[in-house]
Structures are given as structure tokens and as C-alpha cells.
Amino acid sequence: MALYENEAAELLRRIENGDFAGRKTLPQIRDLAKARAVSTSTIRTAIALLEQHGYVRRVRGQGTIILPPPPARRTITLPGDLPHEWTADATRSTQPAPASVASILATAPGASIRCHQRVTVPPGEPPLVIADTWLSATADEDALDDAIPTRQTVTARAATRDHARLLEITPGLPVMEITEVRESPDTGRPLTVTVCVLPANRVQISVDSERGGCGT
Template sequence: MTEPRTPKWRALADAVRRQIEDGTYPQGDALPQLKPAAEAAGVSYETMRAAYKALESEGLVRSVKRTGFLVLEAPGRRRVTRDTTVTRDPARGYIFPAAARPDEPWQVHGRPFRALVPAPAEVARHFGIEPGTETLRRRRVTSPAGEPPFQLVDTWISPAAVEDAPQVAEASTGPGGYLDRLEEAGHGPIGWEETIRARMPDREETQLLAISTAMPIVETTIVGTSAQTSRPIEVTIRVIPADRVELVSKLQRARTARWPVAPVKPT
């Protein structure tokens, strides 16, 4: 039997990947334009494009309108042991399970953004309001210091909660942050539920996180519920490129799975 032949687009992708790795095409540089690259390689335009798209799906490059394919920074993958414990720092307030390591400095990319914007359907459903209702959103893009954007975080606060605690709409919410202000307004203790899913990014997310449209993202949604009304009052949606994090959970044995296995008594 003969070995199957490697498709031309795959061989080209492998060759360009090696050139990215050895620095021929450094981070931030554009790959050669498709037409001249195809002519130089003696292949069709579509074959060359398939090679570039394969690299895009790996997170090595991204397509930029009127520029071509840009080489991306290569962020390290972060292994995160999932926990369900919410801790508290006297200075920073509540700390949720995330990719941060103890005492690791993080930076903000651009300026944090807060404004009244139309609530998407998922957020509106949690708050019991009509989709498109003007709702306070606090947005920030952050990463470990010196690394490219790691996560996009949107915190939505219900209109009713903003009426109770108008400080949450201010740039500086004081010690403990917006959650402390909500609890001080009578909603404490807030309870939380987290949902995790994978999906493809939208155009705005690819721009803010500097990723390709072919890179899946991990989305975690934390819904905070008021102890006073038993209704959700804040929804925080965190988006992380899938190539930058892996989630690890430690499994526990129930009593029925204890070892050594208890002998089965004959009937």
C-alpha cells in the first residue's frame, strides 16, 4: 500500500507555519498577499487561501480587511483548575474562579467602558425585561501583564438594581466594587450560578480580542441573584479564546464509589 499524499494546501500550511515559528514572518507582520504567494508556490489562488485559512483556524493568523493575514502573538495556554468557591479580598471585593493566579498582575487593554446599551435577548431574559431595553453594561478587556488580550468581560446590571444603587453606574464604585454597592442597597447576600459553553465569536469579539473569526471561544456566564427579590440583578459574561485556556475539574468519589470495593454478599 502507498502512503496517502498530503494535500497541497496542507503542505503549504505546514511550510508557512514553520516560517512563522522560525521568525521569517514575525508577530504583527502580514503574510504575503494570496495572489503573489500562490504564483510563487505554483498553486491556485484557492489552494493558497485554504492554506492560510488552516493557519487561521489554528489561531496563528487572522484575516484583516484590506490588509490580509496578520501573524498573531502566541499566548501561552493557561491550565485552570475549576472551583466553585467565591472568595473575598478586603481591598478588591469578591473574587470568582478565573484564570488569574495568586498575586499575578493583570492589565486592562484600552479603557473600561460603561454605558446604557440595548440588552441582548439572553440578558433581558434573566432580568425579565424586553430585549433591546436600555441596560447598564460595564465592559473591560484584560490579560496578565505583558500578554495580548486574554478575556472580554461584560457585566450587565438590571435597571431596577441601578435605581437601588446608582453608584454602580459610576467609573469608580469604591472599595469592593459594584457587588458591594448592590448588597449595601439591600440585595445581599447575592447568590451566583455559572454556566459554561463554547461558541464561535462575533465580529466585535474578534476585534477586541485580536483573534480570527475561525477561533472558537469559551463563554462563562455568572448570574447574580438578589436575596431580597430572588431575581437576577447582575449578569457577567466572560469570553476567552479557546486556544488560551483549558478547564480542569478535580473529580471526587461518592460513597458509592469508595475503594476498596465492598464485597458483595451472596444471596
């Protein structure tokens, strides 16, 4: 294990043990480095690692803010519906689709198409799921329930600023992205592409290939 990883583990242990109770921020980097007899660059890298995992957040002019522990991890089965007691903020719009979505739906790059967005919030917790469902130009919204899920992909990436804002996390933190394509049972053409984005430190994904849906 690298030295900065050891220092990150030690800082996390102290945070979880309440050694910094009563403080909103960590001590200054030079003080932490002096106390541990390591370089300031080692402590700076250790703090960056903790920030990547959502334990702290560095804010210019304020220092390194200690974040509250994330809620317990939830197991989400995809495809499948989210629990009914979870609230969802739903919006509908027409906007340019991402290039990956436009390619699947055979839409010209940059063309505006229909998009349904749901931001799902478990009771007493920050938002957990952003689900953007993009509809092809020929999709009949009344017939979408008959569409057949044909493939899913799961990707790990860093949160964009927009997704971080909606999920109430720091931009750049790891998120999981699940993309599902649904096709017409009559023509076999893609009708919808749903992209679900979830904070990686709050969920574990269980995939059930016998069911349909992507949390929308």
C-alpha cells in the same frame, strides 16, 4: 487529512522555523502554490485555516501578514477571580441588553439596563478577558456580593468586530464565551448575568463548581 490541511501544516512549520524571517508577509499565493506543486485554491484555503487560528491575517492591498506567536496558554479557573496583578479597564453604562440577557433578567427586549464592563490585561500581553455584567432593574449594587451563582454555560463562537477590537484579534477568530447567572439569596430571582469572552487560542478553562465568580 485534506490537502489544504497538509499545506497549512507545512506553512505553519515554515513560519515557526523562521523560513520567512525578515518578511512581514507570506510570499504571494501563486508563488507558494508553484513551489508546492498545488493549486492556488489549495494554498488560499490553507492560509484561511491559518488565519482562523491566529497565525496570519489577510489585509487587502498588503497581502498575508505573519502575526507574532500568541502568548502561552493560561489556565483560568471559573468561577474565580483573576490575578490581582492583572490590570483592568472598567466602564459603567446603561444600554440595551442582548436578547439572551434580557430573557434571563425578565427585561423587555430592547430595554436599557445597567452594564459594568471590565477588559482585563495580563502584564506584557494583549487583553485577555472581556467581562460584561448586566444588572437587573431591581439589583442593589451594594448587595451584589451576596448574590449566589446558580448556573454557567460555555460556548465557542467567532469573535464579533467589537470583541475583536477590544481583544486585539482578527474578527472571526474563535473565542470562548462563559455566561454566569447570579440570583438573590432571598427571592431566587436572577440579579446579574456576566458574560466573559476570551480568545480560544490563549486559554484553557478549568471549572471549579465549589467557588463563585466569573472573573469580574
